[in-house]
Amino acid sequence: MFPKKLQKKIDNRKAHNALRTLKNESNLVDFSSNDYLGFAKNESIFDSAHNYLTGHNIKQNGATGSRLLSGNHNLYPVVENILANFHDSESALIFNSGYNANVGFFSAVPQKDDIILYDELSHASIRDGIALSHAKAYKFKHNNLEELEQLIRRHSELVSKSHSHIYIVTESVFSMDGDSPNLVKLSELCKKQNAYLVVDEAHAIGVFGNKGEGLVQHLKLETEVFARLVTFGKALGCHGAAILGSEQLKQYLINFSRSFIYTTGLAPHTLSTIQSAYSEITVTDQRRKLFQNIVYFKNGILNNKLQDVFIESHSAIHCCIISGNENVKYISKKLQGKGYDVKPILSPTVPEGQERLRFCLHSYNSEKEIVEVLALLATFVSS
Ligand SMILES: Cc1ncc(COP(=O)(O)O)c(C=O)c1O
Incomplete structure (x- = not known):
């Protein structure tokens, strides 16, 4: 017995060639993982995480509870301090994942009568958090600051009358496009309009900045941003996330962010791995190699006359538009058939x-x- 309505939705996905399935690990050349610096398989990170735990006699498999009950083991404040220092932030609050952090932030921070203006290509975790919020939310065209400014103007009267706040949301590297907003102009706009800027740095951490601090710090905008999301499942090669912001924001989230409160904390091993990954990120020359490859890839796009089908990007993510699920699946299969x-x-x-x-x-x-x-x-795109 399976509800007919649900089966119909699955059938509909199949009919549109859009059914999602889980694939096994492959031995193909990796052009798909978020492990930009190879940290997920970095043995020295693995060993130092393990050695730290054994050296400190932390032989504990799980957190044992919510961080508000029994789960706030000693590694949490240690790692949160490292994060706050590294990211030049007053505080850091670790969440179980980037998804949890975005849902927990946006469902708790913007209040009824507040306004959220978010980029139309914002990640699902941001949109899910916004859907749980009581604030009014409006999207603006991707990276379009003119449209954003118009939206702000449209709402400014209401904002001044009702003492509400405006939250502006973007990503420093967009996950499905690889491009970035003009963060300098965006932060100027937020300052001018007294709006709170929130930046998801999931795909910028480890990639941008001399030490991989992310794009916000690279542009020296950390004091202009109300909150930053950093995640550890991408370039850091492990798991978890943190919201960076003021001590007051941290205190607020600990009290009101439901995805922070009502869940078991991360295991000490996960925290130890995050700690090791952060010490590796400052000394690594993997970032230099990554950027060589980015330059090489961009030159390759030009050499193959593919610039019209690729979205302009300076990050580790480069997307080639191929309209239609069937078409894009076909070409992907062909590339996979050749080992990529x-x-x-x-x-x-x-x-x-x-x-x-x-x-x-x-x-x-x-x-x-x-x-x-x-x-x-x-050969596929031109034929
Ligand atoms: C922009 C962005 N934000 C948040 C997340 C969620 O992060 P996590 O994988 O840690 O849940 C992702 C990952 O897909 C992402 O791409």
């Missing part, structure tokens, strides 16, 4: 017509792999 793991991003994850191949670049991709995969792609 390039994933198709289908609608409804992205808007219909904007389906794409998403290339994630890594420090460990070779120039040969980049040359070959782009040459191969060119």
Whole structure:
């Protein structure tokens, strides 16, 4: 017995060539993981996380409860201090994942009568958090600051009358496009309009900044931003996330963020791995290799005359628009058949017509792999 309505939804997904399925790990050349610096498989991070635990006699598998009850083990304040220092923030509050952090932040912080203005391509976790909020939310066209300014003006009278606040939400690197907003202009706009700026840095941490601090710090905007989300499941190669902001914000979230309160904390091993990854990130030359590959990939796009189908990006994410689920799946399968793991991003994850191949670049991709995969792609895209 399975509810008919649900079966119909699955059938509908199949009919649109959009059924999601779980794939097993492959041995293909990695152009799809978020492990930009190879940290997920970095043995010295693994060993130092393990050695720290044994050296401090922390032989505990799980957190044992919510952080507000029994789960706030000693590594939490240690790692939160490291994060706050590294990211030049007054405080850091660790959540179990970036998804949890965004849902917990947006459902708790903007209040009824407040206004949330968010980029239309914001990650699902931001949109889910906003859906749980009592504030009014409006999206603006992707990276379009003119439209954002118009939206602010439209609401400014209401804001001044009702003492409500405006929250403006963006990502420093967009997960499905790889591009970035003009954060300098955006923060000036927020300052001018007394709006609170929130930046999701999930795909910028480890990639941008001399030490991988992210784009906000790279641009020296940390004091202009109300809250930053950093996640550890991407370039840091492990798991978890943190909200960076003031001590008051931290105190507020501890008290009101339900995805923080009503869940078991992370295991000490996870925290120890985050700690090790943060010490590796400052000394690594993996970032230099990653950027060499980004430059190499961008040159490859030009050499293969693919610039019209790729979204302009300076990050580790490069997307080639191939309209239609069937088309993008076909080309992805062909590339996979030749040994390259390039994933198709289908609608409804992205808007219909904007389906794409998403290339994630890594420090460990070779120039040969980049040359070959782009040459191969060119044969499909031009034919
Ligand atoms: C922009 C962005 N924010 C948040 C998340 C969620 O992070 P996590 O994977 O830690 O839940 C992701 C991951 O997909 C993301 O791309």
